[in-house]
Amino acid sequence: MKCRRCQNPAAIKLPRHNSAFCDPCFRDYLNKQVMKAISANQMFEAGQPILVAVSGGKDSLVLWDILIKLGYPTVGLHLNLGIGDYSRISQEHVERFAASRGLELIVHDYKENYGLGVIEIAKETARPPCSACGTMKRHHFNRIAMEKGFTVVATGHNLDDEAARLLGNLMNWQRAYLEKQTPVLSDEGGKWARKVKPLYRLPEREIAAYAVLSGIDYIIEECPMSKGAKTFLYKEMLNRLEENSPGSKLQFYLGFLKEKPALFPKPLEEGPTQFCKTCGQACGGDLCGNCRLMQRVAAS
């Protein structure tokens, strides 16, 4: 198999483009896809400092690697969720990545700060672990970004994540979630840090391939709490479609983004109207979701 551009031996076949690329041409193609996502959605300006949320998995480390190569000033933020060996190994991957490239990294450890990991917090509050984890992650990304003076947080959400989420939201007719599903989440007039997803055009297979070709050492094991998650089923279904009809995932998600303005001409819900009386973050009530969780932990 030959590279479509230079005719050297191919490193990866891309059925959705009816082509194959060698290592340098593939990485160039991937960088351009990220640049396209950034510029098409005006995610950030050249020189704007970016806080990159890094878990230790392939997506966030590849995102950080690409943003550095594109010349953006970045700082990494790793949340240690306190999930035993999984969290310890994840943090080790992030620290090795940052140290080997001389990058600044902020680590926030739940157990050090709250005395409990995310599993214990979920148990204490009778919340599903992934739900409690999501609430806490959103809070910490935003709080730490604003405390450190960042106006934008980049996450490694990829095409498979977004397409699976879209399918899940459609299966359950989650209109409010559908309306909010976008590669750029607004800063609501400076009340929050803007959240951006520069990898939304790229499937996981291509991101993992980039990691292997770039020698990025990431955690392959999955979070033990994600076993049985519906996301995996949705991704499997979408991959079956993709194998039979290459380009389906991108068409599905980009088609949704194109149709969204007509589907949701007016916001279904108001943005944040109040500020959390405990932490000061913008939210829809007296307390933000994270502080409600913490209050329930304290009460239990």
Added chain:
Amino acid sequence: MRIKLHHPVREIELKGPKPVIAILSKLGLSREAHLVICNDVLLTEDAMISDDSAIEIRPVISGG
């Protein structure tokens, strides 16, 4: 050939030579959800794997 698999990490043996696409098919693994790697080199689906080779089949799906 020796094949390293994940989730959980384990090793299996398969008779070679075989092209990558046939190995994935035999193991019932989606080519959209896996990479095939030999000595840190990515293999395309037409690559022929000899009987004395050692490869890794790495899942690429993540998230919960």
